[in-house]
Amino acid sequence: VRANYAPFTNETNTLAGIILLLQDVTEHEKLENMRKEFVANVSHELKTPLTTIKSYTETILDGTIEDKQLTQQFLNVIDSEVDRMTRLVRDLLQLSNLDFQQYKWNKKQVYIDDIIEKVLIKLELSAHNKQQILKYVKDCENIKINGDEDKIEQVISNIITNAIKYTNEEGQITIELLKEGDYAVISVEDNGIGIPAKDLSRVFERFYRVDKARSRELGGTGLGLSIAKQIIDSHEGTIKIVSGEGSGTKVTITLPVIEEMAESFVV
Numbered sequence: 001v002r003a004n005y006a007p008f009t010n011e012t013n014t015l016a017g018i019i020l021l022l023q024d025v026t027e028h029e030k031l032e033n034m035r036k037e038f039v040a041n042v043s044h045e046l047k048t049p050l051t052t053i054k055s056y057t058e059t060i061l062d063g064t065i066e067d068k069q070l071t072q073q074f075l076n077v078i079d080s081e082v083d084r085m086t087r088l089v090r091d092l093l094q095l096s097n098l099d100f101q102q103y104k105w106n107k108k109q110v111y112i113d114d115i116i117e118k119v120l121i122k123l124e125l126s127a128h129n130k131q132q133i134l135k136y137v138k139d140c141e142n143i144k145i146n147g148d149e150d151k152i153e154q155v156i157s158n159i160i161t162n163a164i165k166y167t168n169e170e171g172q173i174t175i176e177l178l179k180e181g182d183y184a185v186i187s188v189e190d191n192g193i194g195i196p197a198k199d200l201s202r203v204f205e206r207f208y209r210v211d212k213a214r215s216r217e218l219g220g221t222g223l224g225l226s227i228a229k230q231i232i233d234s235h236e237g238t239i240k241i242v243s244g245e246g247s248g249t250k251v252t253i254t255l256p257v258i259e260e261m262a263e264s265f266v267v
């Protein structure tokens, strides 16, 4: 709490009282700290690949490596570090657009089942490469929502990609689509490494990662879930995670559905 005071006098110039101003600055300070932390994180995340790129290019430019294969290996490292920076900048730009409400939503009536099926086709190969089983269960067809198809696809893809990334070989990932009241409920459950209780409430924060090294190694930026939350919030939906260390993770998204009008009433 910040305190300010000012004495005030009456007509005879004698002290009549004191105005005391107590200001709660905790929220302001919290925001300021978050901002500083964010800038520090961005700088660090950009500096790491730049340092690697610089040292590998210097070594190649030195001209002392004769082994062509080694040069090729170095170039591959540079190439993947550039990809990492590209992903990071793409995610940061997207967050900034969402923050400043500059993103032009392209909301339309779309079938959520179609979006999920599209994502599953794209991710089947990554799961297959880890000998994982992707199981899809749905209890009803043609669930319509008012949504930005690309963005909802991005969220579902991000959640399933996380399930694949943070689950060992031969794991199982179950994607379920239900309709509960006025909401479509999409859940993605894995039997992977899980998230310790102490980290669970923080995974939606920008750059928060349970294991930084592991996330980086798997190509993560640590921004996926915070972007997902912003997108789902903008669709009046919810996103929740239930997880335990070593016992897998379940991410559940709800989105309001549009009730189908009986065709015969439409003229």
Ligand code: ADP
Pocket: 158, 162, 163, 166, 167, 190, 192, 193, 194, 195, 203, 208, 209, 210, 211, 215, 216, 219, 220, 221, 222, 223, 224, 225, 226, 248, 249
């Ligand atoms: P990242 O790019 O690091 O995957 P996200 O924002 O998507 O970033 O997720 C934040 C963190 O939450 C991850 O680094 C990981 O520690 C944890 N996480 C997310 N999904 C899962 C999951 N299915 N299983 C275990 N941990 C997860």
